[in-house]
Amino acid sequence: MFYREAGDFKTSYKEDNQTFPIKFDRYRYYAVMFLAFAVVPFIVNDYWVNAIFLPFLIYSIAAIGLNILTGYCGQVSLGTGGFMAVGAYACYKLMTVFPEVSIIIHVLLAGGVTAFVCILFGLPSLRIKGFYLAVATLAAQFFLVWLFNRVPWFYNYSASGQINSPERTVLDIAVTGPNTDAWAKYMFCLVFLTFCALVARNLTRGSVGRKWMAIRDMDIAAEIIGVNPLKAKISAFGVSGFFVGIAGALLFAVYLGAAEAGDSFGITKSFLVLFMIIIGGLGSIFGSFAGAAFLVLLPVLLKNVLVGTLGWPTDLAAHFEFIIVGGLIITFLILEPHGLAQLWRVAKEKLRLWPFPH
Amino acid sequence: MNDMNHDSYVTADGRTIGGVVMEMKNITLRFGGVVAIQDISFDIRQGEIRAIIGPNGAGKSSMLNVISGFYNPQEGDVFYHGKKRKPMRPYQVARQGIARTFQNIALFEGMSVLDNIMTGRLHQMKAGLFSQALWAGRANREEVENREAVEKIIDFLEIQSIRKTPVGRLPYGLKKRVELARALAAEPSILLLDEPMAGMNVEEKEDMSRFILDVNDEFGTTIALIEHDMGVVMDLSDRVVVMDYGKKIGDGTPDDVRNNQAVIDAYLGVAHD
The missing domain is CATH 3.40.50.300 (P-loop containing nucleotide triphosphate hydrolases)
Known part of the structure; x- marks a missing residue:
């Protein structure tokens, strides 16, 4: 009833192009932003931040990154975990080598380093497509993890082979290290997520985004209208790497605090992020959020229901969790192959006409 | 001759x-x-x-x-x-x-008619990655200018009513017309x-x-x-x-x-x- 275009006239192409063309959507967006920035930080506690908000925020960034590469540009990547490791280790090296520089710069630079590495591994995409490219990125995944485990320079020759994030502050408030307040971690990641989502949205609605989608939908036709396939693919790998690198840096520095390449950034991470964008919806920024929320929240929810409500033993519940999550993913993909974003789109189309569809 | x-x-x-x-x-x-x-x-x-x-x-x-x-x-x-x-x-x-169309339509099925035609104007859009990332200055201006040019072609080929429709949903004849529009957009x-x-x-x-x-x-x-x-x-x-x-x-x-x-x-x- 409130969700409609009627009476909301667009008088310029700028207005017609905006992200949320419907008034109700715009207000909903402002409301969510207000909640996220001005309400949640004051009411969250450690459990909520560590179990739900931080993973959600960080994986959303990673999912946005992978979605740009796979969802928008059509280049399958199974190397997300490895690229996140690049971000984490780059951030760690920068933090320890230049302790006086702000952590914000470190995280952004870590993204830049990852973008570069991602471009290197993306170069074969010019020649190989589909499954073969997936295998090439899989090689990147194993190579990068091996590199970070075997070359001691990356973990500063520490005896455990782990990297630990030292305490760093923003405006005299600790955001990394053991003495960090929950709300500070949350805010730090939220700012990065907001930044990444805005950048991703701007890129995908402009001419760069159109080049990516043209390559995804039909690369021959893209070339015939003047898209340089090399540049388009490389820019997608670069931008994607930048976001994934930021996600890796935040995952290590803010969320985990200590990490080891094989454990924290293994192949399971790659698949986790890939599942997020498939379930959320390929080629949709909203889908990245939805997918991350789904895969972060579902296990928490199941655990609470199985252990908390039904009183099952923890180990049994943990195993059942895998079965249920896996089953749900399959069911879900059969029912809606285009992901949560498509459900959302359909719901919105219905809402436009509700309650008088005829 | x-x-x-x-x-x-x-x-x-x-x-x-x-x-x-x-x-x-x-x-x-x-x-x-x-x-x-x-x-x-x-x-x-x-x-x-x-x-x-x-x-x-x-x-x-x-x-x-x-x-x-x-x-x-x-x-x-x-x-x-x-x-x-x-x-x-x-x-x-x-x-x-030099622009062309194909014998069997080569449109970008996942994009809207408008976006398809806008891709035809890639040469006219020169804003860099950073300008586009912030949607500021040049990127914003170019988007509007090129949209105006594209709207002229949309008017010319009489496809105003379908400009926001995903191309995948269109019938064959219209797809051919959209493909012509995309080629024309490149001037x-x-x-x-x-x-x-x-x-x-x-x-x-x-x-x-x-x-x-x-x-x-x-x-x-x-x-x-x-x-x-x-x-x-x-x-x-x-x-x-x-x-x-x-x-x-x-x-x-x-x-x-x-x-x-x-x-x-x-x-x-x-x-x-």
Whole structure:
């Protein structure tokens, strides 16, 4: 009833192009932003931040990154975990080598380093497509993890082979290290997520985004209208790497605090992020959020229901969790192959006409 | 065609045909042992509608692919605006102002009609990655300017009502029209149309013919087209090249070609002795 275009006239192409063309959507967006920035930080506690908000925020960034590469540009990547490791280790090296520089710069630079590495591994995409490219990125995944485990320079020759994030502050408030307040971690990641989502949205609605989608939908036709396939693919790998690198840096520095390449950034991470964008919806920024929320929240929810409500033993519940999550993913993909974003789109189309569809 | 060698002339319907913009000289294209095009030369003049016809497998599409840079011929040269063209990739050819459509539609199915046509204007959009990331300054301005240009084409081809529809949902005839719109958005100096009327009914063909004539008339675009519908070809085109088995068997005005014995033989078949 409130969700409609009627009476909301667009008088310029700028207005017609905006992200949320419907008034109700715009207000909903402002409301969510207000909640996220001005309400949640004051009411969250450690459990909520560590179990739900931080993973959600960080994986959303990673999912946005992978979605740009796979969802928008059509280049399958199974190397997300490895690229996140690049971000984490780059951030760690920068933090320890230049302790006086702000952590914000470190995280952004870590993204830049990852973008570069991602471009290197993306170069074969010019020649190989589909499954073969997936295998090439899989090689990147194993190579990068091996590199970070075997070359001691990356973990500063520490005896455990782990990297630990030292305490760093923003405006005299600790955001990394053991003495960090929950709300500070949350805010730090939220700012990065907001930044990444805005950048991703701007890129995908402009001419760069159109080049990516043209390559995804039909690369021959893209070339015939003047898209340089090399540049388009490389820019997608670069931008994607930048976001994934930021996600890796935040995952290590803010969320985990200590990490080891094989454990924290293994192949399971790659698949986790890939599942997020498939379930959320390929080629949709909203889908990245939805997918991350789904895969972060579902296990928490199941655990609470199985252990908390039904009183099952923890180990049994943990195993059942895998079965249920896996089953749900399959069911879900059969029912809606285009992901949560498509459900959302359909719901919105219905809402436009509700309650008088005829 | 000696009578056509002077620089420009005026057609019966009052359009001015200029000098030669593109010249194919002794083009030979082979795929392994198969000779797809054999020693073909012809030219395309500024502002004309040039048809390439011939039976199936004559090498017409290969010719178009040579012009648009998909294939680089083993022998022969392409002259564009009097200059010999180096072997290029299709996107480089596109940047020189040559746009084309495909025999089987090659639209971006996942994008809206508007976005599809906007991709046609990539050359006009030069904002860098950072400007676009922040949606500030140049990126924003370019988006609006190019949108205005695209809206003109949308009006011209009468597809206003479907501009936000995903292309995948459109019927065949409209898709063909959107593809033409995308090619036009690039403001090409030469427009290549590969069977623009294939699979259309009479009304759709009439619409398409009208659009082709209008494009040629209003924008002064030079058009080279491949088409099987002889009625359409003879009505639309100023000059026709006829190919058969990779060779050129005729070249001239529709009337010349209609009366050419080799062309009649190729189309109707002739007893080989």
